[in-house]
Amino acid sequence: MATTASQEAFLQAFHAEHPSVTAEVFGRGRALDGRSSYEILCDRVAGSRRVLDLGCGDGLLLECLAREDDRQLAGVDLSAESLALARRRPALSGARLEQGRAQELPFADDSFDACAAHLALMLMGEIEQVAAEVARVLSPGGVLACVMGGGAVGGEAYARFLGLLRSTVTNLPAAQRIPALGDGRTRSRDGLDSVLGPAGFSAVDWETIHLDLSGRVGQVWTAVSGMYDLGPLDRATVERLREAFFAEVMDMTTPGGRVPCAVAMHVATARLR
Numbered sequence: 689m690a691t692t693a694s695q696e697a698f699l700q701a702f703h704a705e706h707p708s709v710t711a712e713v714f715g716r717g718r719a720l721d722g723r724s725s726y727e728i729l730c731d732r733v734a735g736s737r738r739v740l741d742l743g744c745g746d747g748l749l750l751e752c753l754a755r756e757d758d759r760q761l762a763g764v765d766l767s768a769e770s771l772a773l774a775r776r777r778p779a780l781s782g783a784r785l786e787q788g789r790a791q792e793l794p795f796a797d798d799s800f801d802a803c804a805a806h807l808a809l810m811l812m813g814e815i816e817q818v819a820a821e822v823a824r825v826l827s828p829g830g831v832l833a834c835v836m837g838g839g840a841v842g843g844e845a846y847a848r849f850l851g852l853l854r855s856t857v858t859n860l861p862a863a864q865r866i867p868a869l870g871d872g873r874t875r876s877r878d879g880l881d882s883v884l885g886p887a888g889f890s891a892v893d894w895e896t897i898h899l900d901l902s903g904r905v906g907q908v909w910t911a912v913s914g915m916y917d918l919g920p921l922d923r924a925t926v927e928r929l930r931e932a933f934f935a936e937v938m939d940m941t942t943p944g945g946r947v948p949c950a951v952a953m954h955v956a957t958a959r960l961r
């Protein structure tokens with residue numbers, strides 16, 4: 689079992705090399721209604737004036753949140769490199785962007801009306817401590833809204849990629865495998881309730897959406913290969929995986945050259961009592 693420290697060391701090293709990979713991949717994904725998962729999360733905290741982005745990465749969600757007037761925005765992340773990119777966004781010139789851990793938030797009690805986390809809460813260890821910290825910095829009645837990865841949607845390119853990845857990784861030495869990340873309870877409604885309830889949150893509102901990442905095969909490869917699991921793989925292994933993926937999705941490519949690819953995402957919201 690990986691320690692929280694080793695999980696965080698892995699995440700920091702990965703994002704030092706790939707500081708904007710999540711926003712690049714998922715920023716172009718669209719749900720059935722045409723919104724990105726970032727926009728969907730923004731809508732969950734509409735009307736909240738003081739908003740914290742937990743695991744803000746390169747600041748794409750904060751930029752979306754900044755479209756609402758008169759907001760006080762803050763972001764916290766482990767990665768100095770991702771935060772450096774967030775600081776370059778003109779819309780975030782007034783935001784407080786801090787390098788730090790969600791388990792020890794560098795903010796005073798009652799600082800926020802909402803806390804949002806896009807593809808970040810599910811990666812965090814010591815999750816009870818994270819829940820307690822979020823409850824501490826939120827005002828009573830404040831909202832926690834999160835998007836969590838929900839895996840592949842059957843029959844599409846991402847599902848096939850995961851099959852290939854699994855058989856590749858099984859044969860690799862431990863040094864080329866990533867540590868287990870986060871706490872699995874964040875990936876189900878009941879599990880998240882069991883974490884958030886004791887910290888003072890109401891029952892979780894839970895919705896599963898499908899995000900369309902279809903495109904030309906190269907675009908879809910860029911999307912699926914942005915996963916953490918590829919971080920420790922050597923160049924030759926990644927190249928073999930890429931070739932196998934291109935061959936694997938040939939039969940599902942449309943005559944127009946489009947490869948269908950979708951991922952499931954869970955959108956969860958809870959209110960501090």
Ligand SMILES: C[S@@+](CC[C@H](N)C(=O)[O-])C[C@H]1O[C@@H](n2cnc3c(N)ncnc32)[C@H](O)[C@@H]1O
Pocket residue numbers: 696699700703710711742743744745746747748749764765766767770788789790791805806807808811812813
């Ligand atoms: C998959 S990325 C998502 C980045 C951004 N929210 C987005 O969706 O574009 C996960 C981010 O969470 C951050 N993170 C993970 N665990 C964290 C923790 N315990 N405290 C603060 N940030 C954390 C990582 O450094 C990384 O930037």
